[in-house]
Amino acid sequence: MSDPVIRIENLRKSYGPVVALDGISLEVKQGEIFGLLGPNGAGKTTTVKILTTLVRPDGGKAEVAGTDVLSDPAKVRSLVGYVPQELTVDPYLTAQEHLSYYADLYHLPAASRETRIQEALALVGLAGLEDRRARHLSGGTKKKLDLACGLIHRPPVIVLDEPSLGLDVQVRRDVWNYIVRLKERGTTLFLCTNYMDEAERLCDEVAIIDRGKIVAMGSPAALRSQLKRDVVSVEIASANEHHGESLESLEKAVSQLSMVQRSVKDGTRLKIYVESNDAALPKIIEAAASVGISVQSITYSRPGLDDVFLHYAGRAFSAGGESGG
Amino acid sequence: MGDFLQETKAQLGRWMIHLKREPFNVAFNLVNPLILLIFMGGAFQALARDSVGGDYRSYLLPGILALTAFGNSMAGGIPLLFDRETGFLLRLMSAPISRASILVSRFLAVNLSTMLQCLLILALGLLFGARIATGLGGVVALLMIGLLLGFGVTVISLILAFVLENHGDFFAILGVTALPLSFLSSAFVPLDALPLWMRLLARVNPMTYAIDAMRSLILTGWDWPRLLLMVIVLLVFDGAMFWLGARVLSRQLA
Ligand SMILES: Nc1ncnc2c1ncn2[C@@H]1O[C@H](COP(=O)(O)OP(=O)(O)O)[C@@H](O)[C@H]1O
Ligand SMILES: [Mg+2]
Numbered sequence: 001m002s003d004p005v006i007r008i009e010n011l012r013k014s015y016g017p018v019v020a021l022d023g024i025s026l027e028v029k030q031g032e033i034f035g036l037l038g039p040n041g042a043g044k045t046t047t048v049k050i051l052t053t054l055v056r057p058d059g060g061k062a063e064v065a066g067t068d069v070l071s072d073p074a075k076v077r078s079l080v081g082y083v084p085q086e087l088t089v090d091p092y093l094t095a096q097e098h099l100s101y102y103a104d105l106y107h108l109p110a111a112s113r114e115t116r117i118q119e120a121l122a123l124v125g126l127a128g129l130e131d132r133r134a135r136h137l138s139g140g141t142k143k144k145l146d147l148a149c150g151l152i153h154r155p156p157v158i159v160l161d162e163p164s165l166g167l168d169v170q171v172r173r174d175v176w177n178y179i180v181r182l183k184e185r186g187t188t189l190f191l192c193t194n195y196m197d198e199a200e201r202l203c204d205e206v207a208i209i210d211r212g213k214i215v216a217m218g219s220p221a222a223l224r225s226q227l228k229r230d231v232v233s234v235e236i237a238s239a240n241e242h243h244g245e246s247l248e249s250l251e252k253a254v255s256q257l258s259m260v261q262r263s264v265k266d267g268t269r270l271k272i273y274v275e276s277n278d279a280a281l282p283k284i285i286e287a288a289a290s291v292g293i294s295v296q297s298i299t300y301s302r303p304g305l306d307d308v309f310l311h312y313a314g315r316a317f318s319a320g321g322e323s324g325g
Numbered sequence: 326m327g328d329f330l331q332e333t334k335a336q337l338g339r340w341m342i343h344l345k346r347e348p349f350n351v352a353f354n355l356v357n358p359l360i361l362l363i364f365m366g367g368a369f370q371a372l373a374r375d376s377v378g379g380d381y382r383s384y385l386l387p388g389i390l391a392l393t394a395f396g397n398s399m400a401g402g403i404p405l406l407f408d409r410e411t412g413f414l415l416r417l418m419s420a421p422i423s424r425a426s427i428l429v430s431r432f433l434a435v436n437l438s439t440m441l442q443c444l445l446i447l448a449l450g451l452l453f454g455a456r457i458a459t460g461l462g463g464v465v466a467l468l469m470i471g472l473l474l475g476f477g478v479t480v481i482s483l484i485l486a487f488v489l490e491n492h493g494d495f496f497a498i499l500g501v502t503a504l505p506l507s508f509l510s511s512a513f514v515p516l517d518a519l520p521l522w523m524r525l526l527a528r529v530n531p532m533t534y535a536i537d538a539m540r541s542l543i544l545t546g547w548d549w550p551r552l553l554l555m556v557i558v559l560l561v562f563d564g565a566m567f568w569l570g571a572r573v574l575s576r577q578l579a
Contacts (some may be wrong), residue, residue, distance in 0.1 A: 088412050101339055
């Protein structure tokens with residue numbers, strides 16, 4: 001009952017000289033949404049491909065429902081529904097034909113097929129479009145079809161690799177609703193993402209991965225509260241055409257303050273990480289005034305997952321990991 | 326076994342849908358054969374009458390059939406390479422299916438379309454005045470020979486689909502095989518009319534045996550020794566390709 005549905009232990013994988021996974025371990029409990037959050041190139045897709053038996057690990061262990069991916073790949077494949085990062089719909093096939101194709105690949109009996117197809121179409125909101133060729137569906141609708149194909153066999157585990165990548169806001173919300181509905185049915189979800197808000201909003205448990213290593217793990221709330229600091233975000237007047245230099249001097253000025261741990265420039269804003277301290281706001285405003293900078297707005301907030309990433313990975317999330325180094 | 330049939334049928338169904346909704350691809354395959362049939366047949370009709378002893382279009386028809394079978398089979402792996410490039414194949418492989426079903430379904434689809442195309446070429450040949458000495462039985466035999474040649478070539482194409490890295494390379498290979506190999510056979514002129522080096526190469530080209538057998542069926546009648554030689558050569562060729570394919574592809578699809 002309490003056995004984890006997915007268990008990964010010290011998993012390693014290299015592509016030639018590139019170390020994609022440097023010994024990661026994690027466990028996913030029955031019925032939860034587990035998020036693997038990290039920048040591009042962190043090793044998310046590699047993890048997913050090992051879980052779906054598409055790539056052989058160099059070392060370590062990966063199990064789905066107690067079945068090792070290497071010793072019984074066929075069993076693992078029948079337990080997992082996989083929706084890859086890239087669109088994999090076939091432009092020539094209709095939505096209905098896609099679902100019927102996957103129904104056969106998962107060996108569904110003829111009797112239950114039609115109900116399953118209708119159910120999958122309804123779940124992603126594609127009812128009425130079943131006879132349209134994928135070529136003539138919008139990008140967002142293609143993605144929904146892709147998602148529907150991954151659940152036609154009602155798998156106990158569904159693996160989604162960056163499901164909302166590149167989608168517009170409305171479709172993104174639809175996809176989120178769909179993920180929540182799957183969870184309500186008792187499906188265990190493994191979700192890769194590089195969107196903080198997606199992880200924060202959907203996931204019960206998050207592992208932050210960076211350069212093939214898991215740097216932090218826990219519920220989004222726990223991860224945030226582990227960080228004993230708050231964020232002051234200062235926006236300087238946008239009319240200031242030298243805002244680059246202004247941010248520079250503001251950064252220098254606030255670094256003198258004792259409660260400031262570090263700061264990061266983000267567009268026309270400066271994010272300042274401070275030890276929880278009531279005096280922080282007035283002190284920062286004072287520092288800005290002392291170097292002649294007019295502040296447009298200033299906010300004080302609890303840290304988000306991007307701040308968690310910054311803390312553990314030692315650099316801003318948006319800087320990405322592909323650069324190596 | 327039931328599972329294998331179900332997954333193979335589904336994949337074959339997808340290829341048939343492609344065939345139906347992508348008629349342009351078939352047309353593309355038929356361009357070269359049709360140019361040869363219409364223009365080369367027309368251009369050399371008078372010139373060739375003496376050397377081939379009769380109607381040049383009838384003489385040319387077997388070569389064009391073999392070229393069609395070869396070209397279609399050789400291109401047969403391309404959709405699988407596209408599936409590799411788009412990620413479709415990887416997703417397919419995350420399903421609990423036998424890897425062999427991927428190859429078997431594509432193999433069947435390619436050879437079905439080869440058969441259709443050969444029928445189309447035959448019909449056009451007849452329309453342009455070619456005659457088949459062995460009648461309806463001969464038509465069936467001609468299709469069989471096309472398939473026997475196509476089987477081994479399809480396997481080569483499936484290997485290429487998994488060994489090559491991108492479809493550009495695949496198209497390049499297609500461009501430099503079909504027509505040159507046809508010229509290095511008895512497709513357009515009798516072997517005796519070829520220079521020695523070309524004749525030697527034509528002798529090791531399985532197409533030559535298919536074409537010679539087809540030609541006898543169209544021009545003269547049931548030439549059993551020739552048909553037997555063709556069957557032996559093509560079975561050896563197909564067998565060798567299947568053996569090679571099994572070795573390479575079982576590793577590529579592991
Ligand atoms: N097939 C491959 N060959 C070589 N390198 C690869 C391959 N797949 C992934 N990589 C490398 O492995 C690292 C992790 O990639 P990936 O797992 O795709 O990351 P993510 O999905 O988090 O963006 C990256 O540096 C990537 O370039
Ligand atoms: Mg990825």
